Amino acid sequence: MKRLIGTAAAALLLTSVAACGSSDDAAAGSSSDGPRETTLTVYAAASLKSSFTEIGAAFEKANPGVSVTFSFAGSADLVAQIQQGAPADVFASADTANMDKATADDLVEGTPADFATNTLEIATPPDNPADVDSLDDLADPDVTVVVCAAEVPCGAAAAGVEKAAGLDIRPVSEEQSVTDVLGKVISGEADAGLVYVTDVRGAGDKVAGVPIPESADVVNTYPIAALAGSRNPDVAKAFTAYVTGPEGRSILTAAGFGAP
Amino acid sequence: MTLRLTATVAERDVDVSLDVEDGRTVALLGPNGSGKSTVLSVVAGILRPDAGRATLAGTTLFDVAAGTWVPPHERGTGLLAQDPLLFPHLDALDNVAFGPRSAGARRGAARETARTWLGRVDAAELAGRRPSELSGGQAQRVAIARALAADPRLLLLDEPMAALDITVVPAMRQVLRTVLRGRSAVIVTHDVLDALLLADHVVVMEAGRVVEQGPTKDVLARPRSTFGAGIAGLNLARGTTDGGGVRTAGGLLVAGIHDDETVPDGVAAVAVFSPGAVGVHRERPGGSPRNVFAATVRELEPRGSQVRIRTDEVAADVTAPVVAELDLAPGTEVFLAVKASEVAIYRA
Amino acid sequence: MVSARASGLPRWVLVPAAAGALFIVLPLVALASRVQWGSFWSLITSDSSREALLLSLRTSAAATVLCVLLGVPMALVLARTSFRGQGLLRSLVLLPLVLPPVVGGIALLYTFGRKGLLGETIDVLGLQIAFSTTAVVIAQTFVSLPFLVVSLEGTLRTAGQRYETVAATLGARPTTVLRRVTLPLVLPGLAAGAVLSFARALGEFGATITFAGSLEGVTRTLPLEIYLQRESNPDAAVALSLVLVVVAVLVIGLVRGTRGVSA
Numbered sequence: 001m002k003r004l005i006g007t008a009a010a011a012l013l014l015t016s017v018a019a020c021g022s023s024d025d026a027a028a029g030s031s032s033d034g035p036r037e038t039t040l041t042v043y044a045a046a047s048l049k050s051s052f053t054e055i056g057a058a059f060e061k062a063n064p065g066v067s068v069t070f071s072f073a074g075s076a077d078l079v080a081q082i083q084q085g086a087p088a089d090v091f092a093s094a095d096t097a098n099m100d101k102a103t104a105d106d107l108v109e110g111t112p113a114d115f116a117t118n119t120l121e122i123a124t125p126p127d128n129p130a131d132v133d134s135l136d137d138l139a140d141p142d143v144t145v146v147v148c149a150a151e152v153p154c155g156a157a158a159a160g161v162e163k164a165a166g167l168d169i170r171p172v173s174e175e176q177s178v179t180d181v182l183g184k185v186i187s188g189e190a191d192a193g194l195v196y197v198t199d200v201r202g203a204g205d206k207v208a209g210v211p212i213p214e215s216a217d218v219v220n221t222y223p224i225a226a227l228a229g230s231r232n233p234d235v236a237k238a239f240t241a242y243v244t245g246p247e248g249r250s251i252l253t254a255a256g257f258g259a260p
Numbered sequence: 261m262t263l264r265l266t267a268t269v270a271e272r273d274v275d276v277s278l279d280v281e282d283g284r285t286v287a288l289l290g291p292n293g294s295g296k297s298t299v300l301s302v303v304a305g306i307l308r309p310d311a312g313r314a315t316l317a318g319t320t321l322f323d324v325a326a327g328t329w330v331p332p333h334e335r336g337t338g339l340l341a342q343d344p345l346l347f348p349h350l351d352a353l354d355n356v357a358f359g360p361r362s363a364g365a366r367r368g369a370a371r372e373t374a375r376t377w378l379g380r381v382d383a384a385e386l387a388g389r390r391p392s393e394l395s396g397g398q399a400q401r402v403a404i405a406r407a408l409a410a411d412p413r414l415l416l417l418d419e420p421m422a423a424l425d426i427t428v429v430p431a432m433r434q435v436l437r438t439v440l441r442g443r444s445a446v447i448v449t450h451d452v453l454d455a456l457l458l459a460d461h462v463v464v465m466e467a468g469r470v471v472e473q474g475p476t477k478d479v480l481a482r483p484r485s486t487f488g489a490g491i492a493g494l495n496l497a498r499g500t501t502d503g504g505g506v507r508t509a510g511g512l513l514v515a516g517i518h519d520d521e522t523v524p525d526g527v528a529a530v531a532v533f534s535p536g537a538v539g540v541h542r543e544r545p546g547g548s549p550r551n552v553f554a555a556t557v558r559e560l561e562p563r564g565s566q567v568r569i570r571t572d573e574v575a576a577d578v579t580a581p582v583v584a585e586l587d588l589a590p591g592t593e594v595f596l597a598v599k600a601s602e603v604a605i606y607r608a
Numbered sequence: 609m610v611s612a613r614a615s616g617l618p619r620w621v622l623v624p625a626a627a628g629a630l631f632i633v634l635p636l637v638a639l640a641s642r643v644q645w646g647s648f649w650s651l652i653t654s655d656s657s658r659e660a661l662l663l664s665l666r667t668s669a670a671a672t673v674l675c676v677l678l679g680v681p682m683a684l685v686l687a688r689t690s691f692r693g694q695g696l697l698r699s700l701v702l703l704p705l706v707l708p709p710v711v712g713g714i715a716l717l718y719t720f721g722r723k724g725l726l727g728e729t730i731d732v733l734g735l736q737i738a739f740s741t742t743a744v745v746i747a748q749t750f751v752s753l754p755f756l757v758v759s760l761e762g763t764l765r766t767a768g769q770r771y772e773t774v775a776a777t778l779g780a781r782p783t784t785v786l787r788r789v790t791l792p793l794v795l796p797g798l799a800a801g802a803v804l805s806f807a808r809a810l811g812e813f814g815a816t817i818t819f820a821g822s823l824e825g826v827t828r829t830l831p832l833e834i835y836l837q838r839e840s841n842p843d844a845a846v847a848l849s850l851v852l853v854v855v856a857v858l859v860i861g862l863v864r865g866t867r868g869v870s871a
Binding site: 335336339362363 | 788792
Binding site: 074076080144146149151171173174175180184188189190 | 717721722723738739817818820821822823824827828832835836837838839840841842
């Protein structure tokens, strides 16, 4: 009964929505016009945005006829979308936990490959108003600190660093994503934030970085995998190989990522 | 409290000068759009005139040239409109107590005053009712009590009976007669009976100007304006008082409601009633009307949607279908009926 | 049963109308169907959920009070006066209604933030707004104030000024008129506006996360908690979402109730 109602409702909704315009079929139709136009959809963690954009451009140049489009978001969001049947060919996660979710649901083709690592660093406003120069300073109650919430990968990493250093940091805010942390630091609302090394590098002169030795113990590993539902499995595999290969590595290293 | 007013409201093309002597009631007559309500709004302080000044009992209400403007709540000018506008969230008693409360009276004292005034307009039993539970006539009684409880120095009435059911108008007129006695007031009205029964003085306005004014009787007897002439279309039965009515030279006895004092028999008087209040019948009507006159139709005169039936002494206004139904034509024998309550008897 | 013929509507209108209704109702049904009823109670009463719900109720109530204090005078000025630039002012007041909340959050940040327009003044007063519960209330007030102003201005205009004029001729000073006539008359509209503001404040997300941050018990309101729980515990997110849906339904019922009384 429930199923019947569901089917009927879906039919009614879809006919109305379809009347509104775009659908997947239209996109698929244009890509099947000729073998030279292949579109690869890559779901990648938000922290990969600048480096993957660069890698995508290089990959397109190396593979004429292939165009790469990206969807950048939090890894958990991306997994949830893939679980709901999002049309992705490749998934690059910021942590192994989220990739494990995809693997567990048989959404991944083959075995995920680790392609980069990332560690935390303290970001401060360029003038560093609270004179932060070590992780210990973040425990000072007069320093306004923001971190990621423990529920998201960067927050889990922050909690790990904190534990490793035996510190009790009292943040004024536990943000949803590393970009939110960075935003609070850039706007000067916070004196310091715990973000990835690559975020400090990517923000240029808008923030100053304070390296923390303690972070060496807490390393985030980034896995990548072609997805089982891909329409272009060969191109998807070629892309993952490109990322883990020398071209991808050099771009990632330049962005501050470590080797896996 | 004497009112002296001169005012110009350019936007509505109103330019008037008006005096109300202490303790007198002035009826402001005139066709729709002649500026009567505008004058009241200016006096009440709801509308700012472009020029002019007004004083009430020697104190200035406004003086455009001097830049003086007393806000409505400090004028002491009570305003009673067509719509009673009782505050819907207060019961009748608290509506009437609103004025005394605003003047600083304590709740208990204000309610005492309110009770007194409700009694004076025969509405004491309505004290606990909400406005939504009152009929039009009841609501207007309460509104009169409310206006008076605020102890206004000048009462402004803007067609206070125009929205009322025709059956309650005579009773309301009696209430107003009682409460207006000895009070300075201006009453805007379409109905000349109001002027006759309630006012000492008549001011006729047309197109924003005063075209005629004077004691009520004079204006009625010798109308000089178009509107005054319309008033002259009223049925006036002149004669002498006889019992409860007026006996005309032609022998017609017209029963009606007397002016305030009890009039001895044999005094010159005039019975006034509107042609609209006269019913036309082919058979002698039974029932309540105390005045039934046998007459012969002399003339039929179309007046808009109405037809005026003229007989030797009395005129009646009826609708065209009624003319057809009764088959009225010059020479038709008819009976004319008018309720005594619709007839005002006035000392001539 | 809908009687299309009696209403004079063409019958085919019912089809898209039904699709539209389904479009709104179906996601709610889908949400409810995903709730893990076995663990529902424990999920919505966990420490973090309770903290978030209580914080949401507290801040929304405070924001509603602020909305009434600021919104009633604004609605009165808009409805009862006329001055140059009034139309422009009205449009500006309505802006938060159509502005993406995140934009509101950024704007608030540059106003009340440390480096903001009023940042130094606030600093001198010894106040700290950023990352505090006050910031949450400010963000909620910012987005929900227009609801109260719009709702009340409409009611004031509909009510008209006739009763106020009568009150003045009865000798009531403007403050007395406002207190004893105007406000009692528009009370149903004011209540409806306040309830709508409360609902909007309860649902506020974008401006809060941008301006106030997210810390359990301080700034992490229910919508922020839901968004965060989604990362690690989708069941909790679904359960809390249902709680917000129920609150929203109650609010709509309340508004309909107050409107019904005034009608």
